[in-house]
Amino acid sequence: MFLPIVAYGDPVLRKMGEEIDKDYPGLEKLIDDMFETMEKSKGVGLAAPQIGRAIRLFVIDSTKMYDEEEEHKGVREVFINAEIIKETGTDWAYEEGCLSIPGIREDVSRKPKVRIRYMDRQWKEHEKEFDDMNARVIQHEYDHIEGKLFIDHLKPLRRSLLKSKLEKISKGDVDVSYRMKFPKK
Numbered sequence: 795m796f797l798p799i800v801a802y803g804d805p806v807l808r809k810m811g812e813e814i815d816k817d818y819p820g821l822e823k824l825i826d827d828m829f830e831t832m833e834k835s836k837g838v839g840l841a842a843p844q845i846g847r848a849i850r851l852f853v854i855d856s857t858k859m860y861d862e863e864e865e866h867k868g869v870r871e872v873f874i875n876a877e878i879i880k881e882t883g884t885d886w887a888y889e890e891g892c893l894s895i896p897g898i899r900e901d902v903s904r905k906p907k908v909r910i911r912y913m914d915r916q917w918k919e920h921e922k923e924f925d926d927m928n929a930r931v932i933q934h935e936y937d938h939i940e941g942k943l944f945i946d947h948l949k950p951l952r953r954s955l956l957k958s959k960l961e962k963i964s965k966g967d968v969d970v971s972y973r974m975k976f977p978k979k
Contacts (some may be wrong), residue, residue: 795823797831797845798973802895802943803964805977809848811841811939813875816917818849825872825915828853835972837893839931841938844894846975850875852935859927869928876912878936879921881905881929890934890944896970898959902947904933 800806814821824842828851832840838859841852857868883906891899908929911921924932934944945953945960962968966976 795827795830796834796973797827798975799831799835799840799844799893800846801963801966801968801974801976802960803977804846804894804975806843806846806848807894807938807943808941809843810941811843811848811850814849814851822915824851825853829855831972832893835893839935840893841935843938843941850939852876852939854928854931854935856928856931859931867926867928869924869931872915873910873932873935874913874915874917876910876936876939878908878910878933880909881933882907882909883925888930890930892934892944893972895943895945895960895963896968896974897963898945898956900945900948900952900956902934902944904930904947908932910936 828840832853838856839852839854842849852873855870857870860867885903886906887901887903889899890902906929907923907925909923910932913919945956964976964978966979
């Protein structure tokens with residue numbers, strides 16, 4: 795099922811996600827719905843807070859970020875109760891956007907490598923290192939389950955320049971091609 799995406803300004807986007815267990819109600823369907831919502835919204839990642847649930851769950855599919863011949867470098871995975879252990883390397887900037895903040899794209903500096911511990915869909919524990927665009931997508935989605943948004947990485951002056959655009963988004967004064975839930979509409 796294609797779920798509505800929560801827009802900037804909704805308090806759930808600022809909540810720290812709670813850990814879940816394998817008995818979380820409707821988890822399998824929720825994961826399937828999150829992948830469907832992400833794909834229909836043309837995203838590469840989606841975290842549970844973006845669909846109104848303050849839990850530690852996100853999905854990614856970074857295969858679209860690579861050329862066809864290097865598509866195998868991308869990752870399609872479910873991350874449950876994830877914990878970033880380490881971020882390493884020299885920060886690099888790349889333009890990011892967010893399904894919850896449509897129409898705004900900004901350069902965000904992140905580390906190029908991330909080591910993360912998480913449970914997959916089958917509740918198997920993993921501790922893996924990801925790099926390049928995979929690391930970036932993971933870091934972006936991980937921020938969501940920590941109650942952070944990509945705009946939090948911007949300099950204060952840049953954030954203040956975006957204030958009116960962000961206010962319009964929260965009121966629903968934005969053109970999007972996917973279903974959204976606006977907190978001030």
